[in-house]
Amino acid sequence: MRKVLDMRSDVAEKVFAGATVILPICNYLIDIVKEHHPTQKMDVFVEGVDDSKWYKKEGMSLQHPCVGLLQDANWWRKTKEMLVLENVLKSMPDVHFYWAGDGQYKEKILKVLEKFENFHWLGSLEYPDKVREYLTEIDIYAIITGMDTTPLSLKEAQLMEKPVIATDVGGNSETMKDGETGFLVKEGDGEDLIKKISLLIKDKELSAKLGKEGCNFIQQEFSMDASAKNFLRIVAPYVKDNN
Template identity: 30%
Template sequence: MKKLKVLLVSEYFPPKTFGGGEISAYHLAKSLAEEGVSVFVLTSYFKGLKRFGEKDGIKILRTLKTGNNPNSITENLKRKLYFQKSLKKDIFKIDNKENFDVIHFLNTTSIPSFKIKKKTIATINGYTNFCPKRNLFYKEREVCSGCNFPKFLGCIVNSENVGKIKISSYLRFNPLFWLLLYFNYLKKNKTLKHIDKFISISDFITKQLEKNGVKRKNIEKIYNIQNIKESGEKFDIKEKGVIVTYIGALEKLKGVDILIKAFNKIHGDAKLLIFGEGSQIEYLESIANKNVRFYGSIDYSYIPSIYTQSDIIVQPALWPEPFSRIMLEATYFGKPIIATDNGGNSEGVIDEKNGFLINNEEQLKQKLEKLIKHKTLREKMALESKRLFKEKFSKKVILSKYKKILNY
């Protein structure tokens, strides 16, 4: 029987990572290779990396050209200048040689601006195709219900961020910048027409695709695959009491300030541990009380140890995250989760079952207090998290869905 040959396209790929998307791309490629699929990855080249190589059964081709950092305004301009041109040049060249059965575009920025006469799939894990600001957060107050140019103008002048990038007042009130963002959004939105099948990583993403003209029959919801290891490097947490943990970027839209303010109002010996870095670090340190600890950015090898020693995981994001990998990891390790009730969070947190969904600082404080005080409730919710992972997020469940869509 002929081996299925798949090309996965990802603008960035480990070791060049800027978020969960690249990690998910690697885990998918590795898992498919383990299933006997012939897996090629087409990604961007960066200095110090080999252009051609093989790892974990994956053939990696680093020939695309793009910007060095998607969180930089100037590097994003380079991405717009180079990426699609190099993608169009290389993808046809490689396909002519290898004759792939399926070409799968991972992460929204990798979707081509041109049509390919081959079975194509795209994983949608963000809002690049639906929102000029790429975060679907209207005026940074509420989830956006849909965009047009007048509405966008009212939104951008009342926003501090485009995607994960904090923008200056000069850009926020710059008509040329407005036009650049809006026309780039229109262009990205049109690329949806170039794809045959879509994989959404949450029901929330599925709804956005349908709103933008994609038929439901062409969408399959498949959560990001996990290759979590229970063992790893030991991270020594010396704190006593109940351990509340946040893992992620320290940016305004992540809501870490709200978490700290809520935690500051809780009396007792519980500790809040914050892992991550970002532009808000100095401000967050200034408002934190003596029971809050900042650990900065940590290597992924320590993640299992951190989860094992944590009692409660909190995801307080203000913006509607599509579906955080933290949810998958927290359920795997059997932890109660408190998260804001927006985006894809309600799929990782079943309210009152394996955690709580909250809408404001006061609710966050109340639910934290409840979990900190009641060990039996934490234990009950921990079991529910493990059950949820096994039923919805396990590697076995996810790969069965990929078998169906890839037909191998």
């Protein structure tokens, strides 16, 4: 396995070194790539989302008020942040937390969180139909993670006009607007997470406003059209140079 990983790393280094331009999917990744290839040209490739798939569809019944998580459990650095929910669940017994997702570290999370009656594990949901029903039903979407780039579920939840809460890691801050479409919380800060959830549950008007702003934000910045236009802008000077 180590030999395979080393070979993949060598190939990646050669590709990056010989590339005309490198297109990471967020500024966070640009900073990381620059550490290894500081002289290479780079730009952000906007990873678009098809907004035609994301419309309200009833079909799932959950207990309210509720917070919905939609994330896998395949990388411990990313997944372990979910353990911050232990104190959140304890402090908010009247708020229900639903986790849709699966992965090799699932049991390590369930061992800690399933002892709370207000925590519910749904397993993997059929995409996109059951995910659409899930995002329709939840009150708040939260992505509680130790690492991410530009998570697709964060974009989709905003298209469904849900106020969002995200751990301030990786490219999450580029995939939402703190204070405008939802809230960022520091890694490991359960108390702030409690405050933000409480605020959104109590202030329905604010929740609705953030949800609508989130939908507008994703449609403007991450639509398939925006992605195509951004890509054409990036490649235009290189195409001209070759003509």
